[in-house]
Amino acid sequence: MIAVIDYGCGNLTSLAESLRRLKVRFRVTADPSEIGSSDGVILPGVGHFGHAVDMIERLELRPIILDSVAKGVPLLGICLGMQLLADWSEEAGEGAKGLGLIPGVVRNIGGLGVSSLIPHVGWNELRFVNPSHPMAMEVAEGRDVYFVHSYAVVLADQIHLVGVTHHDVELVAAIAKDHVWGVQFHPEKSSSVGHRVLKNFVDSLSC
Amino acid sequence: MLKRRIIPLLLVEGPNLVKGKGFDNWRRVGTLIPAINVQNSRDVDELVIVDSGATKQDRGFDFSILSQARGRCSVPLTVGGGIRSLEEASILIQEGADKVLVGSSCVTSMRLVSQIAERFGSQAVIVSVDARREGANVSCWSHGGTKRLEVHPVERGLQAVQAGAGEVLVNSIDRDGEMNGFDIEIMGQMARELLAPVIAAGGAGSVRDVVDLFDQAPVAAVAVGSLFQFTEATPRSIRSALAVRGHPVRSTD
Numbered sequence: 001m002i003a004v005i006d007y008g009c010g011n012l013t014s015l016a017e018s019l020r021r022l023k024v025r026f027r028v029t030a031d032p033s034e035i036g037s038s039d040g041v042i043l044p045g046v047g048h049f050g051h052a053v054d055m056i057e058r059l060e061l062r063p064i065i066l067d068s069v070a071k072g073v074p075l076l077g078i079c080l081g082m083q084l085l086a087d088w089s090e091e092a093g094e095g096a097k098g099l100g101l102i103p104g105v106v107r108n109i110g111g112l113g114v115s116s117l118i119p120h121v122g123w124n125e126l127r128f129v130n131p132s133h134p135m136a137m138e139v140a141e142g143r144d145v146y147f148v149h150s151y152a153v154v155l156a157d158q159i160h161l162v163g164v165t166h167h168d169v170e171l172v173a174a175i176a177k178d179h180v181w182g183v184q185f186h187p188e189k190s191s192s193v194g195h196r197v198l199k200n201f202v203d204s205l206s207c
Numbered sequence: 208m209l210k211r212r213i214i215p216l217l218l219v220e221g222p223n224l225v226k227g228k229g230f231d232n233w234r235r236v237g238t239l240i241p242a243i244n245v246q247n248s249r250d251v252d253e254l255v256i257v258d259s260g261a262t263k264q265d266r267g268f269d270f271s272i273l274s275q276a277r278g279r280c281s282v283p284l285t286v287g288g289g290i291r292s293l294e295e296a297s298i299l300i301q302e303g304a305d306k307v308l309v310g311s312s313c314v315t316s317m318r319l320v321s322q323i324a325e326r327f328g329s330q331a332v333i334v335s336v337d338a339r340r341e342g343a344n345v346s347c348w349s350h351g352g353t354k355r356l357e358v359h360p361v362e363r364g365l366q367a368v369q370a371g372a373g374e375v376l377v378n379s380i381d382r383d384g385e386m387n388g389f390d391i392e393i394m395g396q397m398a399r400e401l402l403a404p405v406i407a408a409g410g411a412g413s414v415r416d417v418v419d420l421f422d423q424a425p426v427a428a429v430a431v432g433s434l435f436q437f438t439e440a441t442p443r444s445i446r447s448a449l450a451v452r453g454h455p456v457r458s459t460d
Contacts, residue, residue, distance in 0.1 A: 011300060011301050011302065011303055013277050013278070013302065013303035014277070014280075014281075014303060014305075017277070017278045017281075018281070020278075046328075047328075117209070117403075117404070119328065119329065119330055119373075120209075121209075121330045121373065121404075122209040122210060122212065122404075122427075123209065123210040123212065123252060123457045124208065124209055124210065125208070125458075140458075142458065143458055144210055144457040144458055146282070146283060148328075148330050166208060167208070167209065188281070189281070189282060189283050189305065190281075190282075191250055191281050191282055191459070192250070192281075192459075192460055194281070195281065
């Protein structure tokens with residue numbers, strides 16, 4: 001069973017529909033015991049980094065998520081959920097601690113050199129820096145996926161970089177450290193390519 | 208690089224899919240669910256569904272449209288028509304819409320646009336600007352082309368972007384359903400003057416019309432109704448033609 005964490009940050013209907021199409025058992029939940037007993041965890045999210053951290057603390061989800069990861073349970077962070085895997089974000093300041101599962105900082109893409117449209121919204125290419133990663137299985141190079149974001153992860157160690165996209169500058173689009181994966185784009189909105197990325201995550205579970 | 212988008216525009220009244228000419232002369236052209244399934248299987252870039260009866264009948268957006276659409280759409284979904292308050296917009300977004308399209312409720316003030324942008328981000332709100340060519344002049348309209356506004360479409364587009372709209376959907380009323388090409392002049396002017404992506408609608412009758420539009424106006428996307436309803440054109444055939452001309456388009460299977 002996959003736990004899709006519902007912490008009040010974004011609508012989960014599309015993600016739930018995508019998982020239904022994959023015929024995988026899942027539950028949209030904020031219940032610590034359900035999350036703690038799941039075989040895989042998806043951390044979605046849109047909105048403000050600081051608000052998301054507040055909600056995670058208020059629902060006492062941080063220790064549950066960290067325990068699951070420590071036990072080896074696969075975790076997929078989507079969009080803001082990927083940014084929460086990092087240490088902190090410029091959007092909320094260093095006081096709002098991310099989960100610290102993949103070392104890095106979240107920065108405004110304007111400061112990273114994006115001079116055209118912010119937020120970066122629309123279909124853009126996903127280029128795999130690490131095409132042998134299981135996330136990239138049967139996803140052709142340079143396929144388009146759907147992005148909506150104003151902030152992006154800057155990794156401390158490039159070894160965790162899986163994929164990038166180009167919007168004036170190169171932006172981190174996919175990251176992974178062991179069984180913790182993150183994608184900046186929305187697989188549930190990215191048609192067949194997104195479906196395949198979600199399937200690759202589901203296939204990585206041991207259930 | 209961000210891709211030029213091809214967006215089917217579905218107009219709905221009750222369970223029916225409708226299509227008009229010049230924002231009038233409506234006729235039934237099908238039903239909603241099969242139309243969504245067809246568009247989703249054709250791998251469109253996004254989908255826009257408008258409850259075209261809502262403003263006319265002075266009622267809110269028909270929520271049953273969203274419940275029919277949301278599970279069938281694996282690309283971003285925009286809904287519009289009759290959205291009058293932040294509460295209505297919030298419910299639609301929380302229930303599965305990625306963006307809402309507003310227009311007639313923002314005639315005297317763009318407050319609703321600001322409210323939606325503040326709560327959900329600018330990417331969640333599109334403002335519809337309806338333009339009608341009258342010789343050398345272009346006028347701006349609301350309420351399905353029945354209320355004339357004392358403002359130029361460019362000015363209204365600028366107000367929308369200033370208020371926080373992430374995109375502006377420009378409809379040319381006199382081209383709607385005519386299938387004789389876009390009003391490239393107004394689309395080009397809007398796209399050059401607004402600091403936000405412009406979605407052009409009204410007049411697409413052939414793949415060539417869409418290519419001509421992108422060749423001559425820096426719009427971000429095109430919304431089409433009749434072209435997909437009454438011709439053999441598909442998102443794929445449009446993308447192929449655009450790619451030949453060097454426009455960035457999405458790669459699909």
